[in-house]
Amino acid sequence: MTTPPAPGSVADALPSNWVDRRAPAAWRPYLRLARADRPIGAWLLFWPCAWSSALAAVASGAGWPNPWHLLLFAIGSIAMRGAGCAYNDLVDRDIDARVARTRSRPLPSGQITPKQAAAFLAALLLVGLAVLLSLPPFAILVGLGSIVPVALYPFMKRITWWPQAMLGVCFGWGALMGWAAAFERLDWAPVALHGAAFLWIIGYDTIYAHQDKEDDLAIGVGSTALLFGARTRPILVAFYAGASALLAVSVFLAGGGLLAYAGVIAFALHCLNQARRLDVDDPALCLKLFKSNRDAGALVFLGLAADAILRL
Template sequence: MNHGQVADAVNGNWVDHRAPAPWRPYLRLSRADRPIGTWLLLIPCWWGVGMAAAATEPRWFDLWIVIGCSIGAVLMRGAGCTWNDITDRDIDGGVARTRSRPIPSGQVTVRQALWWMAAQIAVSALILFTLGWTAIGFGLAALVPVAIYPFAKRFTWWPQVFLGIAFNWGVWIAWAAHGAAIGGATLALFLSGIAWTLFYDTIYAHQDKEDDALIGVKSTARLFGTATPLWLTAFVILAAGLMAAAAVASLSGAALILALLGAAAFAAHMIGQMRRLEIDRPEVCLTLFRSNRDCGLLPALFLAAAALV
């Protein structure tokens, strides 16, 4: 392991091998060495603009929404992770997988982390202000679940719900930025994303369940235990079903068929993950968790095709 490298960083990542040394602790704080979280924050934005465009008609501005949300996802995921590490610095020091993170390992002070978080939020705001007033309103509202999430595992067995709200808020922002009417389809797509987050983050949380039990941190992984496969099945049904419902409520013709095919591919990928799941093998859980980038991109590609037809 390179000096300062975080335990669960992607092997050969660019931060540990190519980033300037003074920037590495801050980039690690933003999880730039573990990009899967950025994908999971970004993909619901792409769902939102894709389905909104398919429901009305695509615009050239949609290309900026896609690009702007991509940059914003990198920055806001970094800001959210920085806030999470500030609030969890004592907990992270007691968990084997997280004690190597920049704050508990002494690479970054809390004061430095606060400044880094503020800088990322400021640049994100500049992008948000280009997306229209409704999107700006949704973007500002997103700060509430982002602020609450790090504390959720202290008072509820369902912290993944709060993560799902924060990570899928991009559905509202991107849909509003396109200019389509907000309605039941938007809500159904948002709830689909929350069910998906419950699916993948329960798998992720099984990595830490023993340490979490020792320090009193709650999670759906600890709550479900050996019943996890049954709960994951329910989340698959909810995620794919709600996505299909959003499509039926807003689309028709070839666009609807493509969106439904995307929902089916989405479900098939999650079912494939469940077949490989071994909840007592952390390395398997991490691999499956990371595979959800491809899982979420499947319906995004189908929605992009639906918008183009």
């Protein structure tokens, strides 16, 4: 027998998610607003930070990536992903009410009010600020540089076909942070890493956007899914190939070895398999392929971390 969805559950959350099953009822709307019932976004925000920490460990010969930095990035990724979702939902609540997949979210469905969502957003931003202030001064300055693109992101689909590119800037910002925290400067290696993350994010968010393309078209907002249409597969291959090439460049610039390159190759094969399997008219498959990027990000980190550890 299929378990019925919990009251107030969000359409694209798994029925077995921990928020609907275990969280106190009063907390559930806020946790749903932060997408705690769908943690994939926190993973995808965390991986570029972790890549950057591991790349810095490769370059410095320090062994395992700085565990304190990784912990801070993990906490920050959860808090800032939640804050980003709350901010986006406040901006987009009228649009979300007109999209089948998003109209069950807490704001358009009336589970919480805009004032409650804004207060929750402020609390999450305070957590993010505390994490940022725990990093070295130069890394704090680099982190503050992300404020403008993050603030602009929700408005991009109203004025461009490329909101995924702005998401790439925002979610890829962590590729600069681990290096900045380790060395208190930026070099070409983390810049290349950010470029890799940028292309990867455009790719996987295009897959994600294919779930909503009919609603987006009807509403009049843009996405790369609508722009690429039937050409999505070859364009996706190009983005993923570019991401893999820039990952290899960043490894080279950091002086990485065979294990680091092995992680890049595994990432490339994983991403190309996504493109091979993609059916842009199958929303369930698009969501599954999008979520598989958690594993793609892990492959890069494991390769870099293993390379760094074996240099001791």
